[in-house]
Amino acid sequence: MSAPTTVSQPATRSADLLVEGRAGTPGLRTVPVPGDKSITHRALLASLLPGAGPRLHIRGGNPGGAVRALLPALAALGYGVETTAGALTIHRGRLPVPQPIRPHPGVAHWPDLPYLYTEGSSAAARLLVGVLAGAGPAAIVDGDDVLRDRPMDWLVAPLAALGAHIDYLGAHGRLPVAVHGPVLHGGEVTLAVGSAQARAAVLLAAVAAELPLTVHVPVFSRDHTERMLTAFGSRLERTALAVHYRGGRCTVPAELEVPADPSLAAYPVAAQLLGGAGAVRVPDVCLNPTRLGFFATLRAAGADIAYVDERRSALGEPVGTIVARGGLTGVERLTVDDPATLHAAIDEVPLLVALAAALPGESWLGCAGELRFKETDRLRTSTAMAAAFGADVAVVHDGIRVRGGRPLRAGTVPGFEDHRVAMAAATLAGALPGRTTVLGGACHRTSFPGFAAALRAAGAVVTEDGS
Numbered sequence: 506m507s508a509p510t511t512v513s514q515p516a517t518r519s520a521d522l523l524v525e526g527r528a529g530t531p532g533l534r535t536v537p538v539p540g541d542k543s544i545t546h547r548a549l550l551a552s553l554l555p556g557a558g559p560r561l562h563i564r565g566g567n568p569g570g571a572v573r574a575l576l577p578a579l580a581a582l583g584y585g586v587e588t589t590a591g592a593l594t595i596h597r598g599r600l601p602v603p604q605p606i607r608p609h610p611g612v613a614h615w616p617d618l619p620y621l622y623t624e625g626s627s628a629a630a631r632l633l634v635g636v637l638a639g640a641g642p643a644a645i646v647d648g649d650d651v652l653r654d655r656p657m658d659w660l661v662a663p664l665a666a667l668g669a670h671i672d673y674l675g676a677h678g679r680l681p682v683a684v685h686g687p688v689l690h691g692g693e694v695t696l697a698v699g700s701a702q703a704r705a706a707v708l709l710a711a712v713a714a715e716l717p718l719t720v721h722v723p724v725f726s727r728d729h730t731e732r733m734l735t736a737f738g739s740r741l742e743r744t745a746l747a748v749h750y751r752g753g754r755c756t757v758p759a760e761l762e763v764p765a766d767p768s769l770a771a772y773p774v775a776a777q778l779l780g781g782a783g784a785v786r787v788p789d790v791c792l793n794p795t796r797l798g799f800f801a802t803l804r805a806a807g808a809d810i811a812y813v814d815e816r817r818s819a820l821g822e823p824v825g826t827i828v829a830r831g832g833l834t835g836v837e838r839l840t841v842d843d844p845a846t847l848h849a850a851i852d853e854v855p856l857l858v859a860l861a862a863a864l865p866g867e868s869w870l871g872c873a874g875e876l877r878f879k880e881t882d883r884l885r886t887s888t889a890m891a892a893a894f895g896a897d898v899a900v901v902h903d904g905i906r907v908r909g910g911r912p913l914r915a916g917t918v919p920g921f922e923d924h925r926v927a928m929a930a931a932t933l934a935g936a937l938p939g940r941t942t943v944l945g946g947a948c949h950r951t952s953f954p955g956f957a958a959a960l961r962a963a964g965a966v967v968t969e970d971g972s
């Protein structure tokens with residue numbers, strides 16, 4: 506059964522991105538990308554853990570909107586954040602800076618608690634709920650309309666099972682929530698989803714409360730929380746589909762360094778493969794295998810992508826350089842059909858769809874049901890984006906089928922105010938003759954402020970049109 510590929514583009518808040526394809530540039534280009542968004546969120550929230558000192562300095566953090574969304578919430582809790590080029594410093598013990606409450610049609614009376622607004626950043630909101638449920642203080646966590654529509658029971662239900670007192674103030678299962686009281690006991694919980702944010706929230710609560718916990722999961726998604734907490738001295742063990750926190754005080758170092766984001770490195774690599782000329786290297790990227798599903802899928806299909814200069818960072822993450830050479834000659838189709846690979850490529854699925862559209866064979870990106878709960882329903886929006894280029898693409902059950910070999914054309918394509926979909930569209934447009942308008946494409950700033958420059962490095966002409 507295939508779902509229709511039409512889905513309406515919302516009124517755009519962001520400027521459009523105009524992209525004109527050009528022949529790829531020869532030679533070896535170096536294209537740096539910003540710090541990892543997931544690790545930056547975790548590093549920032551480490552400052553709230555009982556083992557943190559009064560000052561935490563984070564180098565290389567992601568500078569995008571989703572990370573910046575967390576800073577006013579920290580300020581409302583009395584954590585001042587200083588931002589300088591390439592670094593963030595968090596100071597505990599500052600005067601709290603209250604945030605204005607965003608009205609909600611279902612909430613007449615707001616509890617008298619600090620109000621923490623996290624815009625559209627689900628990682629910020631969910632991880633914050635976890636830390637507050639472990640170490641307090643009591644607070645309200647809220648988000649914008651898109652975030653208010655994303656599931657919170659994935660983490661609130663297991664936290665409540667551990668004794669945390671968390672109230673839904675509006676609709677059940679949705680933000681805003683009031684975290685009144687901490688988890689009271691350790692134990693064992695089973696998560697219904699592979700969401701790394703849900704697992705991270707529950708683990709952060711247990712570690713912050715120093716209560717032993719076993720978390721069972723259906724699939725093991727990105728493990729930055731486990732690596733970070735282990736690096737901080739917590740005793741964590743992983744078995745096939747569970748993680749066990751055995752206790753142990755965590756000590757947060759005063760300085761942390763965030764490696765570059767593999768989900769952002771995917772765009773210059775995709776631009777390279779679509780353009781075909783020369784080669785690209787993306788330095789200092791987090792090479793954690795739970796994040797490499799995009800590259801693994803392309804390598805398995807025959808693309809020339811290598812990891813070089815591998816080393817380990819202080820946060821327990823492997824770091825190195827990704828090198829992609831040549832194009833897609835000989836690559837027939839892309840296949841993702843197991844949950845672990847899907848989760849290792851979860852944010853890159855829109856880009857895999859764009860690449861699959863440029864291949865001759867039939868691609869399948871499956872096990873992707875959780876994509877329905879992102880900033881948009883990415884099964885539908887990725888499909889509609891690729892269809893706007895002329896691709897033969899459809900949502901089938903919990904995945905996306907792309908029948909390649911269709912001629913693709915530049916034109917006007919929707920970005921759905923979803924950074925991953927908009928960047929995937931712009932990357933594909935960079936390899937097509939003619940001009941493409943990605944509606945609302947400037948929303949890439951949510952995760953990748955330097956995206957346009959990265960695309961230009963591959964030869965595309967990229968401009969922003971605010972009119």
Ligand SMILES: O=C(O)C1=C[C@@H](OP(=O)(O)O)[C@@H](O)[C@H](O)C1
Nearest residue numbers: 543628699700701702703851852
């Ligand atoms: O843990 C994280 O920082 C993230 C986990 C993923 O979300 P889910 O955990 O909801 O799958 C990912 O899509 C998101 O970009 C960041």
Ligand SMILES: C=C(OP(=O)(O)O)C(=O)O
Nearest residue numbers: 626627628852879880925
């Ligand atoms: C889904 C994403 O992030 P979040 O869940 O934090 O909104 C993303 O960055 O693609």
